[in-house]
Every structure is written in C-alpha cells, then in structure tokens.
Amino acid sequence: DQQVKQNxxxxxxxxxxxxxxxxxxxxxxxxxxxxxxxxxxxxxxxLISISSIKDKNEDGxxxxxxxxxxxxxxxxxxxxxPGDSAVYFCAASGxxxxxxxxxxxxxxxxxxxx
Amino acid sequence: DTxxxxxxxxxxxxxxxxxxxxxxxISEHNRLYWYRQTLGQGPExxxxxxxxxxxxxxxxxxxxxxxxxxxxxFSTLExxxxxxxxxxxYLCASSLSLGLAxxxxxxxxxxxxxxxx
Numbered sequence: 215d216q217q218v219k220q221n222x223x224x225x226x227x228x229x230x231x232x233x234x235x236x237x238x239x240x241x242x243x244x245x246x247x248x249x250x251x252x253x254x255x256x257x258x259x260x261l262i263s264i265s266s267i268k269d270k271n272e273d274g275x276x277x278x279x280x281x282x283x284x285x286x287x288x289x290x291x292x293x294x295x296p297g298d299s300a301v302y303f304c305a306a307s308g309x310x311x312x313x314x315x316x317x318x319x320x321x322x323x324x325x326x327x328x
Numbered sequence: 329d330t331x332x333x334x335x336x337x338x339x340x341x342x343x344x345x346x347x348x349x350x351x352x353x354i355s356e357h358n359r360l361y362w363y364r365q366t367l368g369q370g371p372e373x374x375x376x377x378x379x380x381x382x383x384x385x386x387x388x389x390x391x392x393x394x395x396x397x398x399x400x401x402f403s404t405l406e407x408x409x410x411x412x413x414x415x416x417x418y419l420c421a422s423s424l425s426l427g428l429a430x431x432x433x434x435x436x437x438x439x440x441x442x443x444x445x
Contacts, residue, residue: 218370248433257332257419257436258371303370314359314423315384316434318370 217241218306220319228327233291235322237304240285245308248316249278249289252301262289266308294326330354332437334420340443341410348406349440353422360403361434362395363419364388371419377403378425410444417441 219238227233237247245266250258264271264278264287271278277290291298301323305316333352341347353360358379363371374393375385379400389395392410397403407414418441421434 250436255438257334257421257438260433260435263433305370314361314376314425314432315373316363316371317373320368320370 215240216319217244218304218317218319220302220304220322222322223320224323224325226325226327227294229296230293233289233294233298233324233326235289235291235302235304235324237287237289237319238285239287239306241306241317242285243308244306244317246306247278247280247287248305248307249276250303250305250318251298252303252321258303261302291324294324296326296328299324299326332420332422332435334418334437334440336440337438338441338443340445342445343410343412345410346406346408347410347442348404349418349420349442351403351405351420351437353402353420354424354435355401357422357424357435358400359423359425359432360397361421361423362403362405363421363436365417365419365439366415374405407442410442412444415442415444 248263249261252258262273262276264280280287301321303321304319335350361376362374365371377397392408395405417439419439421436423432423434
C-alpha cells in the first residue's frame, strides 16, 4: 500500500519556466514532508522540507506548498534550469510519532530542456 | 565537510554468497539509517541506529540481513545467502538527533548497487 504517491512518473519543462511536482499521501499521521533530488549514480540530496503546521516554505528557487485537508503537497521550481533535471522524491515522516523513518514516493523524473 | 560514504559502490555476487556493505556517516551524526531502493521505486526504510543501538527493523529486513554499528560510528549491513531478489541499491543515511520535536534532515550516501546473479 503506497502511502506516499507521486502519480507523474515524468515531467518535461522548458528552461526558465516553472516546474510543478506533485505528491499525495494517505496517512494522516504524517506531519513532516521533505523533497529530495537524485541524480543517477548518486544518493538522494535533501532540497526542502515543510511541517504540517505550515502551508508554505520557500528556499530560493524552491517552494513547497502543503494542503493538509487534501493530503497534497507540491514542489515549485522557478525558474527551472537544465541542472535541475533529476528524479525528485517526495518523502514523509512522523507516522506513529516517529521522526526518523522516511516513507518515499516512487519519484518523478524532471527534464528541463534548454 | 565529508558527507556520508559507502563502500563498495558496486557489488556483483552469485546467489547464495554472503555480502557485506559499509557505511561511514557524517562524523557528528548520532543516527544512521539503511534504506533499499529497487528499480522504479523510492527508497524503503530497512533499519536505523541511535548511536550503537539498533532501534527499529523493518519487516523487509529478513533474518538473512543483519546490521551493526559497533562503536556508534560506521555501520555494516550483511546479507547472508543472497537471493536474486536482493538485487537493489542499498542506501545509507545519517542525521543529528538533538531530541527535539521536528523532522531531522537525513543525508544520504551514494549507495551500494548490488547485483545477485
């Protein structure tokens, strides 16, 4: 049972435009959400996180939005750059009061075209 | 600043053989995690350590798997009698827990890619 879902396996955008990556979750116990970026042959790299008490967190070109009632979050990248091309994973923690175990989605492959 | 390192980066073995992977976390981090990632999936939690104590093991971790962190620094993950289904990327991560509420950022190593023939 997939508790964290990334329903778009891939996304292609033009350089300079906005990239929007979506993530849905089913477990209402999750209270922290994170986005990781992964290049081939490397481990995931932390990008940005958000607590369930917030609805937005911004860091440079990256903004994460959380809609708790819809159990939905999204990552916005503006402007998109070719170096952003990677697999993006949404992850959640806090299930059962634990803040250590991350539950990941399957990832979305972002391609930013020059 | 040295990140999380893993050794080896790649391992090819025959079914039935034992393999051992090593993870060196970021030096001041007291928590260490192991995840497994198969093709087309996100990383799946296997186990984690707080210092040298192994505090949780996923049901994914069969009795052929054993992990240790003997001195609260590096960790090893051993798979005995490997099966083809064990083929995956094994990722190690570490974090600093201060006992406070909130999410701890986990920093991942490059992974060990295992292929069981």
